[in-house]
């Protein structure tokens with residue numbers, strides 16, 4: 283466990299163990315423990331709680347950025363599901379995100395399953411009509427519906443792809459039934475096997491995005507050797523530093539207005555995934 287911090291003693295349930303009031307915090311961490319449609323490994327409902335536990339293992343001083351990012355203020359909120367399905371829970375998610383946006387917060391939403399992005403992205407689109415989405419994922423997630431549900435994790439980006447540009451990186455699993463939606467319409471897809479050279483990938487990604495960007499990160503975009511605790515792992519993902527290079531490049535080159543980090547599915551006895559997820563969020567806050 284970390285020692286008491288300059289901000290005070292470790293506060294359970296708070297990102298990094300540091301409590302900050304909503305005002306004047308720069309960042310909001312919105313915990314969304316929603317899981318209804320997982321199709322392979324189950325357990326992402328535990329993702330947000332384990333993400334918070336993982337964050338307690340981090341140093342508050344960011345060794346790469348050489349600063350204490352938490353001093354900008356990070357307020358942690360959770361939105362319990364009360365057993366609700368997507369039809370009832372997603373409007374609450376959208377309203378929560380919109381309320382935080384109205385207060386000028388930079389919102390990091392933590393899942394939970396990736397279909398939550400269907401509730402989040404519209405809140406950002408309403409506020410930023412020129413928005414585009416960087417979709418970091420192993421899976422294309424473009425199916426209009428899957429296993430009988432349009433709210434499936436396998437459909438996470440379909441609604442956004444009908445409304446705004448969606449740029450996909452890390453992709454290495456595409457269903458035959460969604461292949462016609464890849465690199466079509468608003469969607470620009472950079473399949474992993476064709477884009478192994480990151481130095482040439484980043485400029486292409488920046489060209490495909492608009493100026494204002496929402497980051498939708500499925501942790502399985504990283505290689506399972508980096509983050510094994512995901513619902514549907516796929517080999518051949520980004521290394522830790524490759525992933526950071528892409529995300530840092532987009533944050534530096536664009537105006538990133540919101541981030542979601544989805545599909546953390548903890549493995550009992552292995553804290554590496556939740557620690558990596560928490561470190562990713564803290565590092566992205568630092569880049570911002």
Ligand SMILES: [Mn+2]
Nearest residue numbers: 420421500502
């Ligand atoms: Mn995925």
